[in-house]
Amino acid sequence: MLGCMRLAHADEAAPLERGAAIIEPTALRELDHGALGLNRMLAPSRPADAALTDADLYALPAMVPLRKALDAEFERYVERHKATLPDESIGVGSSFAFQLFDRSVLDSQDARFVLSGIVNRMDRAYVDPAHCGEVRLIYRLARTTLPEAGDEAVPARLPMTLNLVLKARSDAQAASNTPSCAEIARRWLDTSDLALTGRELAARLTEKDGALATIAPENIVRIETNLQIAHAPKSAIRDFRTDYMMKVFDYHAERGTFDEAVLEDQIDRDRLLADASLAREFKDWLLQPDHLGELDRGTALIPDKFLAKVAIAPTPTGFVDSPLQPAFGLVQGDDDGRAPVFSEDDVVGALRKAAESGVAMENIQSVAGFERRLNDIGCGGCHQTRGIGGFHFPGVDWMAAKPSNTIVVPGSPHFFGDQVRRRDILAAFRDGREPDFSRGFASRPQTRGTTELAGTEYSDGWGGHCYVRHDNAADNDKSFSAWTCASGLACQAGPKTRMGMCFISTH
Structure with a gap:
């Protein structure tokens, strides 16, 4: 075409x-x-x-x-x-x-x-x-x-x-x-x-x-x-x-x-940070094992009472005067000193409870994974x-x-990177199989068992999003440690982050 x-x-x-x-x-x-x-x-x-x-x-x-x-x-x-x-x-x-x-x-x-x-x-x-x-x-x-x-x-x-x-x-x-x-x-x-x-x-x-x-x-x-x-x-x-x-x-x-x-799923973070009662209700709802599992799969449907009627998405990111990614301030607190809705202990405890309940997590394996998922499930993030x-x-x-x-x-890397998953779901409908509606992070799409995205910018190719791994596996974030680069490429990140992009290796 x-x-x-x-x-x-x-x-x-x-x-x-x-x-x-x-x-x-x-x-x-x-x-x-x-x-x-x-x-x-x-x-x-x-x-x-x-x-x-x-x-x-x-x-x-x-x-x-x-x-x-x-x-x-x-x-x-x-x-x-x-x-x-x-x-x-x-x-x-x-x-x-x-x-x-x-x-x-x-x-x-x-x-x-x-x-x-x-x-x-x-x-x-x-x-x-x-x-x-x-x-x-x-x-x-x-x-x-x-x-x-x-x-x-x-x-x-x-x-x-x-x-x-x-x-x-x-x-x-x-x-x-x-x-x-x-x-x-x-x-x-x-x-x-x-x-x-x-x-x-x-x-x-x-x-x-x-x-x-x-x-x-x-x-x-x-x-x-x-x-x-x-x-x-x-x-x-x-x-x-x-x-x-x-x-x-x-x-x-x-x-x-x-x-x-x-x-x-566009979380109204400003209202949650200003209303302690509403924030507690949201935390209690989201950290239930079944809802946390839906969040992990990207199929959570957050109740309207916690959501916003507008999303402002600045580019480049990082301007704190606009309602940015919904998780900003919800997990780590914000620049105004307001207490976060979720503490690290809250998230770690919820992940443990989900595991004990038999809820398998594919994407959210850490506090950072939880925060990233909160960011990218809504329109703005x-x-x-x-x-x-x-x-x-x-x-x-x-x-x-x-x-x-x-x-x-005509479409963004996110749009094209998601097409393999969408066609897999269409094929499941056509063939009478149970569709798998789960999705990966916006930065790193699911491959659904194919090699179609391998070596492209949508996955692990030049320009793909990646994670700089340490030699000591215990130091790697389990939510992102699989975000590697194809042969001949290396993950290059800025000085204050381990999230980077795949570029030609200099070694």
Whole structure:
């Protein structure tokens, strides 16, 4: 497929996303202009050829609460910034130290969200087994007016994505079990063998037995937004910084609106650190052996009462004035001297109790492993790990005059590194096996018994995340000691950490 990420060492004809994502640009263009355009999904009563500009989108009654919540979050961000960094200005335009996303584009007739990728997430069927998990239509905000004339002219892609999350099959299909989860998985995996592009591929995908045949507006579950809320160029007082804001809006069919909701597993650390009673309740819940086991596998579903309605992910990491990774301050305390929610003894004791209860741990073998897992299960911490800026799927830019010369890598290393696991789950559904929904850390994906990722940047190849091991095995952290590098590479880390990256060995 055009625009796909291919393996660095082995089968050059095998894109990692095969059978689990659709990123062929000319097919996406056809689908965007047809049944899967945002206008057809959110406003099916509109004429099929009527593009849904931003001005039209946010005027839809369903979207009014969403826009209101976005505006309120912007105002809170500005006020927080002014309080924590009072010497730096913030506003729209290059004259400000912190340059805000220009919200006027959300009211523009010259910008709209275009379909930039379709991702199968049946690996999330543990959340919603009746509907076989999810399928996600990912739209990227773009100006529709060309900035310049000529063959190379490209509409300006803007730093905002809208993820339309859908049930993999509708309520009626779930009730009749037609198609089955096995059949849906088979349809997706069969796309691996399609040597089609453009209109032909779009038509095949949407046929009665195609991978996208079950997708319709009635399947909508929620909207997830991610935007670059502010950018600060490098200056005399700090390095460059870019903040990304993520929010979630659940669809309520009875009201016909998208309403602000908590982000799944995005721990509200500030509220926990400020409320001792709530913190104790959270600790007691999470450290139960069954919940700790789910946390280890990456399948924990933390109750809403402990979660936040926004995630701010700065890049590079390390700015303590923003709500960073959720575990910051929860395990080791924070810079304000507030007591952590979890002591080392709490974690060690919980791991011992889980072992005694027969709960096997694959990822969390230490306090550091517990802390890292708390970081990467939520949206903010995950998007700070192996992302492209603050995005995991910037998507394909088919609006360019020559799509083949534009976005070569539509997804992040985290996205591509997870494809082996996702396809393994699809194969389990297809073959009638019990799917293994567990996942590794965001930094180091599971290989699921294959060698497909070996020697690539996603695992132990050049640029892979690794752990500097000591000769004395007792000094190594059991959560990360298996994070080694391929032959000819060595793990190189900074002076204050043993977490590093694989580079060519100098020895």
